[in-house]
Amino acid sequence: MKKLLLFVFIVISASSGIAQQQEWTLQQCIQRALDENIQIRQAELDIEAANIDKSDAIGNFLPSLNANASVSRNTGLNFNPTSNLATTTQFLSASGGINTGYTLFDGLQNFNRAQRAKLSALSAQYGLEKLQDDIALVVANSYLQVILNKENLKVLKSQNEVTTQQLQQTQELVDGGVSPRGDLLEVQAQNATEIQNIVAAENAVQISLISLAQTLLIRDYKTFDIAEGDYAIYGEEMLLMSPQNIIESAKEERNEVKIAETNLEIAEEDVQIAKGAFWPTISAFFGYNTRYTNATSFRQDLDQNNPTSINEIGFVQATGQTVVAETPNFVTELVGADPFIDQLSQNDGVGYGLQINIPILNGFQVRNSVKRSKINAERAKINLEQTKLDLESNVYQAYLDAQGALKSYEAAQKAAESQELAYSYGKDRYEVGLINAFDFSQSKQRYDNAQIDLNRAKYDYIFKLKVLELYFGVPADQLKF
Structure with missing residues (x-):
């Protein structure tokens, strides 16, 4: 019986251990998103499809080789496949052959198609990398939001502990006739408000956790949590650079520019492919066939x-x-009928030669195809210019946002320090009866709000720095928090 109880205890303990919350670090969350995100999986499929197109383009340089064979049973009046005479009888016939062909010249269309396929595969890879950066930034933002909500919850709980002590002290003072009952009612109202704020903050934490879990495609919301830690501020050296330096680096490193440049090269290859249709096509062919029949x-x-x-x-x-x-x-x-082996050599035949196809008049299709390709190339060129302009604008905006976030953070630090001093001073005055409970609760509320504003400014500043680092070219998996 003791052994059975021990076994049950071990099983329950193990189950409890499994059910404990798993704490995810930011890097684990980013890696999970990169592994499981549906858009990324679709982008990976796009790369596979582009590689298949690339293989098709390379295959165009190889000769074609096809074999054929047929067997038939003939009854009644039929032509003997070996003598070509009409015969009324039953006989078995078979034929087979092999054919090969090779394009000797096609206006370099196959070569340009191969180049285009390589560029398409490269563009798909750039698209995947850009999507990975975007997903990493979304995950980082959601992760920091959870941290912010948790920090705010800690502030509210910590200050409510002070209010609880204050409530107890005020109750004693009222019971002793030292303080008026109004002070007790004021502290009780303050405590009720803080409890409401704590409940709202707890809900905000849970909602942000669920939102992050959904981004990571995690269904078990109850056991999902992030790792606790003090997230320092890294990347402040970015603000020591000029925006132009960051822009130049972004133009070289950012995938949206690489995608636009690659699309321009693809459009230029399309122009060359379309022009290749003006040239004649020269191909070579070779064929071998033979026949057999058992007809008499x-x-x-x-x-x-x-x-x-x-x-x-x-x-x-x-x-x-x-x-x-x-x-x-x-x-x-x-x-x-002659033996099968003998008929294969008696009835065989070979055909080979060269074929040339010269385009003369095709209803302006080739000419118009070239014009359309040139228009698409011009659009790709304009799109590249627009992408660079948008990137420059985004970098400037991100730089100004980071500067503004730094100023807000510094101002929030000063405000929090001032409110902390004011709160400490008000607390001392309240304890000696120089101010009433209402004035003290107002001072405490201003201090709480200052702490929450400081948290918000800190994590907003961290996020703005990460955006700036990504524009500068720092890989998403190398961002420091």
């Missing part, structure tokens, strides 16, 4: 016993004399 045939041979005969073939009208001639005598024999 009739053969006429000279009669060895009576090789010739004298037959009347006419008469001379003037004299009435009969004209005779000696003609050979033939006998018809039924002949069976």
